[in-house]
Amino acid sequence: MAYKPSLRRKSEELDMELDIRPVMNLMVVLIPLLIASAEWVRLGSIEINVPPSQTGVGDNGDEADNDQVEKEKKLGLSIAITDLGITIASPGAVLGSSENEEGPTVPILADGKQDYETLTAKLIEIKKAITGKGFKDENRAVITAAGDIEYQVIVKVMDNLQTYENDSNEILPLFPEVNFSKII
Amino acid sequence: MAFQPSKSKKNLRQESGALNMNSMMDMMTIILLFLLKSYSTEGALVTPSEQLRLPQSIQGEKPKKELSVSVASELILVNNVVVATVDDIEEDILMIEPLRRKLAEYAQQEIELQNTVGKEFTHVVNIQGDEKIPFEVLFKVMFTCSKSDFYKMRLLTIKTGA
Numbered sequence: 001m002a003y004k005p006s007l008r009r010k011s012e013e014l015d016m017e018l019d020i021r022p023v024m025n026l027m028v029v030l031i032p033l034l035i036a037s038a039e040w041v042r043l044g045s046i047e048i049n050v051p052p053s054q055t056g057v058g059d060n061g062d063e064a065d066n067d068q069v070e071k072e073k074k075l076g077l078s079i080a081i082t083d084l085g086i087t088i089a090s091p092g093a094v095l096g097s098s099e100n101e102e103g104p105t106v107p108i109l110a111d112g113k114q115d116y117e118t119l120t121a122k123l124i125e126i127k128k129a130i131t132g133k134g135f136k137d138e139n140r141a142v143i144t145a146a147g148d149i150e151y152q153v154i155v156k157v158m159d160n161l162q163t164y165e166n167d168s169n170e171i172l173p174l175f176p177e178v179n180f181s182k183i184i
Numbered sequence: 185m186a187f188q189p190s191k192s193k194k195n196l197r198q199e200s201g202a203l204n205m206n207s208m209m210d211m212m213t214i215i216l217l218f219l220l221k222s223y224s225t226e227g228a229l230v231t232p233s234e235q236l237r238l239p240q241s242i243q244g245e246k247p248k249k250e251l252s253v254s255v256a257s258e259l260i261l262v263n264n265v266v267v268a269t270v271d272d273i274e275e276d277i278l279m280i281e282p283l284r285r286k287l288a289e290y291a292q293q294e295i296e297l298q299n300t301v302g303k304e305f306t307h308v309v310n311i312q313g314d315e316k317i318p319f320e321v322l323f324k325v326m327f328t329c330s331k332s333d334f335y336k337m338r339l340l341t342i343k344t345g346a
Contacts, residue, residue: 044244
């Protein structure tokens with residue numbers, strides 16, 4: 001039935017605007033957070049390649065045998081890390097430290113940490129001495145360590161072994177190929 | 185005389201404008217999704233925890249997302265699934281048996297994928313180790329990996345320095 005205009009049912013139109021302020025808050029917080037966190041934690045990945053034909057992860061014994069059989073000039077540089085320090089050696093000789101011929105080549109510092117600067121200096125000396133002499137494996141070193149040496153120490157030794165920083169602050173390769181071996 | 189625009193009623197009417205947020209919302213959503221996606225495929229979303237603090241290093245390339253073997257202070261995990269505890273590792277032998285088995289399973293899956301879909305088996309495994317793990321554990325894990333089909337190892341580190 002038709003009602004008078006004043007008696008008609010009045011349907012209210014709700015004119016509501018979608019309130020997106022909380023969602024905008026979320027966006028404004030999350031996006032800068034992701035961008036900021038991208039800067040701070042940068043992951044790096046160090047490659048260690050083991051050719052599938054080798055029997056171990058760097059086998060010192062095998063290389064020494066091949067050395068005598070094939071009569072190639074192999075340096076066989078090995079770095080041994082222990083609690084007392086780092087010893088640099090090769091199948092021919094062991095590099096003694098400058099003060100004490102018997103101890104490790106690079107003894108630990110007074111506060112118990114390894115002496116990375118002396119290690120780098122010695123490695124640079126060795127590298128200069130062997131470059132051009134025709135060693136087949138002049139870019140390779142074998143790292144071996146006592147069972148309880150921490151992973152961080154090994155990574156730092158690898159850093160100092162694979163690259164070095166020269167006077168113009170460039171990072172240059174030193175002994176980029178690294179193998180691992182275990183003192184048995 | 186022409187009508188003068190009234191001077192007193194000049195400032196009476198105020199314009200109200202609502203800022204239309206729709207386009208900004210679209211933009212923010214797209215940016216957010218894009219950032220999330222790029223960080224999850226890059227492998228940068230590695231949850232740091234007390235038991236797994238990666239060591240720091242000045243060198244290293246950008247890591248890619250591969251099979252990951254994590255060595256925390258007490259546990260060994262493959263793709264975030266616990267495989268063995270550090271105490272389980274036997275003293276004299278170099279191979280870690282549960283890890284070897286798990287790697288063999290994954291290798292099997294990858295080879296099947298390669299045959300059916302054509303996805304190349306890269307043989308790469310990312311090793312994440314807590315910075316305090318002893319060399320012995322690290323060496324055994326690396327030995328076990330090198331004997332499996334995942335012989336290309338990458339050590340994940342946090343990049344520091346210049």
